[in-house]
Amino acid sequence: MIVVLAIGFWAGLALKIGIMAAIVPVVALPIIFAELKLSAHMQHRIGPYFAGGRYGWAQPLADGLKFFQKEDLVPDAADKMVYKLAPYLVLGAAMAVFVVIPFGPDLIGRDLDLGVFYALAISSISTIGVLIAGWSSGNKYSLIGGLRAAAQLIAYELPLFLAVVGVVIQAQTMSMIGIIDAQAEYQLFGLEIAGNAIAIPYVFPQFIGFVIFYIAALAELSRTPFDMPIAESELVMGYLTEYSGFRFAVFFIGEYIGIFTMSAIMATLWLGGYDPLFFDLSGLNDIAANAIGALVLFGKVAILVFLMIWMRWTFPRFREDQLQDLAWRILIPLGLANIAVTAFFKVVF
Amino acid sequence: MTTRNMIPGLAKGMWITLKTLFKRVPTVQYPLEKEIPVPRARGVIALDTEACTVCMLCSRECPDWCIYIEGHKEEQPPSKPGGRPRTRATLDRFDIDYALCMYCGICVEVCPFDALFWSPEFEYSEYGISEMLHDKDRLTDWLATVPDPPALES
Numbered sequence: 001m002i003v004v005l006a007i008g009f010w011a012g013l014a015l016k017i018g019i020m021a022a023i024v025p026v027v028a029l030p031i032i033f034a035e036l037k038l039s040a041h042m043q044h045r046i047g048p049y050f051a052g053g054r055y056g057w058a059q060p061l062a063d064g065l066k067f068f069q070k071e072d073l074v075p076d077a078a079d080k081m082v083y084k085l086a087p088y089l090v091l092g093a094a095m096a097v098f099v100v101i102p103f104g105p106d107l108i109g110r111d112l113d114l115g116v117f118y119a120l121a122i123s124s125i126s127t128i129g130v131l132i133a134g135w136s137s138g139n140k141y142s143l144i145g146g147l148r149a150a151a152q153l154i155a156y157e158l159p160l161f162l163a164v165v166g167v168v169i170q171a172q173t174m175s176m177i178g179i180i181d182a183q184a185e186y187q188l189f190g191l192e193i194a195g196n197a198i199a200i201p202y203v204f205p206q207f208i209g210f211v212i213f214y215i216a217a218l219a220e221l222s223r224t225p226f227d228m229p230i231a232e233s234e235l236v237m238g239y240l241t242e243y244s245g246f247r248f249a250v251f252f253i254g255e256y257i258g259i260f261t262m263s264a265i266m267a268t269l270w271l272g273g274y275d276p277l278f279f280d281l282s283g284l285n286d287i288a289a290n291a292i293g294a295l296v297l298f299g300k301v302a303i304l305v306f307l308m309i310w311m312r313w314t315f316p317r318f319r320e321d322q323l324q325d326l327a328w329r330i331l332i333p334l335g336l337a338n339i340a341v342t343a344f345f346k347v348v349f
Numbered sequence: 350m351t352t353r354n355m356i357p358g359l360a361k362g363m364w365i366t367l368k369t370l371f372k373r374v375p376t377v378q379y380p381l382e383k384e385i386p387v388p389r390a391r392g393v394i395a396l397d398t399e400a401c402t403v404c405m406l407c408s409r410e411c412p413d414w415c416i417y418i419e420g421h422k423e424e425q426p427p428s429k430p431g432g433r434p435r436t437r438a439t440l441d442r443f444d445i446d447y448a449l450c451m452y453c454g455i456c457v458e459v460c461p462f463d464a465l466f467w468s469p470e471f472e473y474s475e476y477g478i479s480e481m482l483h484d485k486d487r488l489t490d491w492l493a494t495v496p497d498p499p500a501l502e503s
Contacts, residue, residue: 042366046376314366315359 003112011191016109024095024224028256032060034254035309042313066247075242077138086136087247089129089255096122097261102176103297104274104290115176116164119265123220126152126258130222133251134239145238147321149222149229155327156219156226161211164333165340166206167269180273201272208272208338212331215308217262219323223308225315226323259305367426388496390469391452393483395491396443400464403438407456407465415449416456445488448481449471468494 019030028200033048036059040047046287048056078210097194099109112118131160135147171182183201219226230238240251274293284292318326378385386392403420419442425435448492468491475481483491 038370041374042371043373044369046374046378049378202500297502310366310370314362 007187011330019110020095020098024098024257024336025253027260027334028253029060031256031259031305031310032063033057033068034305036060038309039313040304042310051332053264064249067120067245067252069245070245071250072247073139074247075244078242079136079138082132082136082246083242086129086133087243087250087254089132089182090126091250091257093122093125093129094254094257096125096263097265100176101261101264101297102180102268102273102293104293105177106286108177111177113174114174116168116174116179116265116269119165119176119261122279123258123261125151126158126254129254130239133243134229137239137242139242141237142239145229145231145235145241148231148235149239151320152219152222152226152323153170155324156216156331159212159214159331159335160220162332162339163209163216163227164269165335166209167202167336169339169342169346170202170206176268178274179269180275183272185332190316201277203269203270206338208334209342210214210266212335212338213266213270215326215331217266218308218311219327221258221262221308223259224312225318227317228320228323231317259308260301263301263304263308266304267297271296271300271304273300361374367408368465386469386471388469389467389499390471391467392469392471393447393467393473393491394445394450394457394466394488394493395466396485396488396497397464397466397492398440398446398485398489399442400462401440401443402462402464405442406459410455410459412451412453412455415446417444417446423501442486443485443488444482448478448480466492466495467498468492470494 037047037055044216048059050056051062052058074083100112100119102108102111115207130153131146134142134144137143137146166302167179170186171179171184173179179202186200186202186205222229228238229235230240235241240248241262274297276292277298384401403418405418408414408416408418418440420438420440422436423439425437454467457467470491473483
């Protein structure tokens, strides 16, 4: 952010916030479109077809416009202020994670020393948004959905953090850039191509951690097979039941931004982030390195997002007790074992 | 435990959705692109008035009585002078009510003079149920869409 440094703190801050506000919804739209299109083809349908002329590319925009023109309903029984606030809490929490996502060597909101900690802590705030949305709607389905979400998100917060600890121990830093640099230098068995050492992303040594984080991230995002909070066949739409119009759209966008940020955190911690791994970015000039870095990160995120969509349209929903069973009896012990083994190898070697 | 042995099942499901993802979608965008029906599809029944002798067999065999036929006999002059005058049945009305028709094809089967034919045309939906009654002229118009009969086996 060389430009930003030159124009002073407050102007730079305003610019950063402006860029974020402009980019973030744009990030959600392709993911929504991918979801529509991939789900359709996985079910032997075409999906959106006419919107925008070809392939229905404008369908997410059309859906957004539809949400804008709908009435903003507030139930009589609702706790009005909390009800109105909830969607923005969810969206705000999802957007705040963008601060520490490194899109390139310099393309980062702020490289905090506690980057990973910040990302996970701030993304947990959306849980509170979901809970108060369910509570304030004045609807029994919303309440059950909100409480289910709370139970689920608390259960899966633990494996999520435990999985990250393995990476943090191995990289010996919590800064996102620091973890990427550690992966760029990390080597396994001295593998080489033409004299250049191959950088090994942490997905290989920390594979168990990656799988735990992936499953826990699916649960954090309330995506199938962990979508009990909005289970349509049981709870109408869970905590979203009473929301309509723009507030529903905000929840919706927040959900898809959450998918992007979770995937970006995964790509950074386990897949080497913006680092293409097979060649070195530091040899290029600043602009090229940042552009390539951003593209590489988006590519890695696209793979992870595809995997999420693929799982969503394949797996049936867990039962509530199966979900808790998976978190407390499998993922958490596995995460603890992963930390112990990682620490052991870190000390011994 | 509920979560044991679930990995192979999950992988199987993932493989099925992945396979389906890359399959060709069978959807036909109907008004823009049309499926070509098979030549012997039972779309609509066409009438050849020249061949019809007003024998009423089709009307009587029709399971839901959707064929309405009226006719009269005309005297024709004898072919030779001094001969007996002939009578010939003439078709006044031949309606098929497609709101009732169940496309069984018995009328086509039963016609002794090959006056009824299947046509594969299917686009004759209407806004009113009374308009589903096709009269003689409309049924004759369908004759142009009847495909050639399949070649005889030697």
